[in-house]
Amino acid sequence: MKKVVVFILASFLVVSGLAGCASRSADDAEGKVKIEFFQYKSEAKATFDELIKKFEMENPGIDVVQSNPPDAETVLKMRVVKREIPDVMGIGANFTFANLANAQIFEDVTNNDLLKDIQPAYIQMLKDVSGLEKVYAVPFAANASSVIYNKDMFKELGIEVPTTWDEFIEAAETIKAAGKIPFYFTFKDAWTTLPSYNALAANTQGGQFFKELKKEHATFAESHKEAAGKFMQLMEYGHKDQYGKAYSDGNIAFANGKAAMYLQGIWAIPEIKKANPDINLGVFPYPVTDVPGESKLVSGVDLLLAFSSRSEHPEEAKKFVEFLLADENMKTYINQQNAFSARKGVIQEDPVLEGLKPSFEKGALLDFPDHYVPIAVGLDKQLQVLAHNKDVNQFLKTLDKEWTKVQERQ
Incomplete structure (x- = not known):
């Protein structure tokens, strides 16, 4: 699934030496580590503001800066070309994800323990969309x-x-x-x-x-x-x-x-x-x-979480994603956003959605x-x-x- 844009992106990375560069996440004067969380869902900005505030209280040495621009996917692709890649990226499992995964923008998480409780159907969807055998993101929420x-x-x-x-x-x-x-x-x-x-x-x-x-x-x-x-x-x-x-x-x-x-x-x-x-x-x-x-x-992966393969702060980025995947925090997101969790065991309890639960429980799911x-x-x-x-x-x-x-x- 290597489109022309993938070739262009990959070529640019080689020519510019980006393969050896890290994303620039400036740390503040107090010695705190700053990481950027770039996500494409405008309707979820307030929810993530709430979760980020909670994360920073539990992790006083890490500041998370949320970026949520209009036309976010276009902005992200432009930032990749300009070598300004966020530490953690939240987008959908679509052609943008496929192109960036093929251009090796994302960290390989195939054997990462973050995937251990994720519905296998959603992991397979990432492979199918990207056309790659390896997994380059953690499915977070589904619609x-x-x-x-x-x-x-x-x-x-x-x-x-x-x-x-x-x-x-x-x-x-x-x-x-x-x-x-x-x-x-x-x-x-x-x-x-x-x-x-x-x-x-x-x-x-x-x-x-x-x-x-x-x-x-x-x-x-x-x-x-x-x-x-x-x-x-x-x-x-x-x-x-x-x-x-x-x-x-x-x-x-x-x-x-x-x-x-x-x-x-x-x-x-x-x-x-x-x-x-x-x-x-x-x-x-x-x-x-x-x-x-x-x-x-x-049902598809509405929001996945991918790490920059060039982040200067991979440990802090992983800690943030681990936080988002925790039961209580995942429930905050799916309840406020009327979504389903990509993690097994975290149940959407809205009675309106009761009619879809059997499909999720059986894994009787197909991608968009x-x-x-x-x-x-x-x-x-x-x-x-x-x-x-x-x-x-x-x-x-x-x-x-x-x-x-x-x-x-x-």
């Missing part, structure tokens, strides 16, 4: 793409939580027949096409799809036809202005009872509750196939397919076009064409 539903509306209409695709569509038909909106779509924001499509594709494309795609042994036209078809089937149960509504509009509309189901990630729940604290919510995994219990939950699709392919934009034009064959043909273009530029 999930699920169906969020209004429990009161389901009860009113006598609908049970569906466990198969046919039951899912039957539930949508029942809701529609009652004069209500089954799904609230927000396609003004192209990325909101992804949560539902990720679940459909992950459960139907085959476990080796992207590996086979890179070898030219598979195509989107063949392997994503079922997912695209089912995506279009869901469109039949939306509302009239689904291309004119944005993500924030959808959160408020769903909170106010405008639809029975919302095809979003669990990250939307705090915003929904903010709009209506009294709403009675539940969640369930997308039932993509017609075999009960066969569909897996799409869009994590493997280069940004240049524009999966979200292509889905936005598909939702509007309803031409499945053209959508799949375009994905194959754009994928090939990216591969040829490598």
Whole structure:
């Protein structure tokens, strides 16, 4: 998975002599060690401020400086080129991570004891995304793409939580027949096409799809036809202005009872509750196939913690990550951020998320397919076009064409 950017980064490191340089973490006049924690989640800044304050009280000889700039991943890549690499980095398990791991920016933690209690599925996801056998980060928190539903509306209409695709569509038909909106779509924001499509594709494309795609042994036209078809089937149960509504509009509309189901990630729940604290919510995994219990939950590493391979303070950096992984601190994060822990034994206890617990307990998890699709392919934009034009064959043909273009530029 060595993209052009990886080659450029790696070449720069060699030419500039960065391989022998350490990140510059200036220590203060009192002799305290300063380390930088760079993380990309703006919504988690206050949570990390709280945790950092606690860490510094327990470790008075270490100061942690949190960096959380807008467009953080772009900023991080620019800082790598400028040889300003933070001691600890918190990003997602996506193409940015893959590129930087391949450029040897991160410390190898394959045999590090920090991984001992991490869910194996999440460790494997890091390997799959990077295309490397070694592990270059510690999975910290996970999110999930699920169906969020209004429990009161389901009860009113006598609908049970569906466990198969046919039951899912039957539930949508029942809701529609009652004069209500089954799904609230927000396609003004192209990325909101992804949560539902990720679940459909992950459960139907085959476990080796992207590996086979890179070898030219598979195509989107063949392997994503079922997912695209089912995506279009869901469109039949939306509302009239689904291309004119944005993500924030959808959160408020769903909170106010405008639809029975919302095809979003669990990250939307705090915003929904903010709009209506009294709403009675539940969640369930997308039932993509017609075999009960066969569909897996799409859950990826939303936040991983990686060490700079050139940090001047590796021991202090590790101590900070050990602190974040401790039960009490991990619970603070997952409770405030409505996330799931990547560590075994640290349970998300929010009753709203009860419907996803069996999937986590069984390890019945699949990664987000869009994590493997280069940004240049524009999966979200292509889905936005598909939702509007309803031409499945053209959508799949375009994905194959754009994928090939990216591969040829490598």
